[in-house]
Amino acid sequence: MTVLVFGGSSQIGHYLLPLLAARDEPVLALSRTAQSPAQNVTWLSGRLPDAVPVVGDISAIFSFGPLNHLADWLQQVELPHAPRVVVVSSMSADSKRDSEVHTERELSQLIRDSEKVMVEACEKHGSAWTVLRPTLVYGAGMDKSLTPMAQRAMRTRVFPLPAGSGLRQPVHAQDLAHAALAALDNAAAAGKVLAIGGGERLPVSEMFQRVRRSLPVDTVPLPLPAWLLRTASRGVGKLRGPLSRLEADLIADNTEVTRLLGVQPRPFQPDAECWRL
Template sequence: MTVLVFGGSSQIGHFLLPRLLASGEAVLALSRQPRPAQAGVTWLQGTLPDRMPRLPALSAIISFGPLQGLADWLAQATLADAPRVVATSSMSAESKRDSGVPAERALARRLRDGEAALAAACERHGCAWTVLRPTLVYGAGLDKSLTPIARRAMRLRLFPLPSGRGLRQPVHADDIAQAVLAALECPAAAGRILPIGGGE
């Protein structure tokens, strides 16, 4: 298999790339910036949707970036085969749908529109697709939510409780990486949007 990964330098990519390599996959990873060489990973430079390099035949496409950009590229791409597509969205697509904050409702709408556009683009190519909706992601120290709070708590020796009444269910980036691999292997995951709120 040749797997193309968008967002390989993200915190989920940090855990996914070694897992793909360990399973013997040929891995291409796209980045906007040049990346240092990494054994087993071929880094390509480009951006979605319109500055993409030439690609070989792909068996799978994995994306941790904006869904609309991926959908726009797929809609115009010429694919030799019908690669399996697994992408992440966010539980905000559902949890913020009826928010009292207009910006949150707009975010939820953008996410759902991106999911629908991706499904349509995949169906045009005959690609099986799965969208994973994680909640608050942590795990590689790259997030801008839990990691800064934890660092501050370690420095101050005090854990500040953030304001707000909403409930949060953080999910580790490696659990999402494992869910991506499971979705690639599981025919029952095709054509589905799956919420993932934790290791289960």
């Protein structure tokens, strides 16, 4: 089996590549930039969708990058064999569908459209596919939500604590890597779009508190009351969407992913290593 990985340098790829390498299977990982050598992993130079080296006899494809680029490539490429395709999408496909921010609604539509095109391309190739839709991903210091907040707090020694009662369900990138590998091995997951969240649902305010407690330095808590956040959401463009969702539940039902893949994601108990790679 030759496995092709798009997004191998991502936080999910960071955990998946060692799992694949341990199976003693040829692993090819595509990257736009030079990567450190890894045992049983061959790095290819290129990018989706228009600069992917020709690779023969691919039996499985993982993708953790922009889904629209993968979909475009799958439409264009000729595959001599039908590979198993496992992709990680995003719960933003649903959670931002009715956002009050136009760009977020566009992103949600792009994700759904890309999933549809990817499925059509897989069916053209005769490839079985599985889509994982995670909630907020953390764990390898590469996410764009909790890690920037944690790193900023470590620099400034001040930790903003937004008020909010909406539920969150952060999922560790390593658990996603295990779920992706289980999807490869489990035929019952073929043709499924599976939501996946962490093993614990907690109020957004408690999620931020746990991030603060996980830091290796002391920080001064800076409570941000709801009235201030409502005012800010009306005036700060790039924060308007996230602030407007502080009272919304952004969670996943893990019933199907657990039943089909046997995956039990961990509760949200971060440590300092989650915020730096």
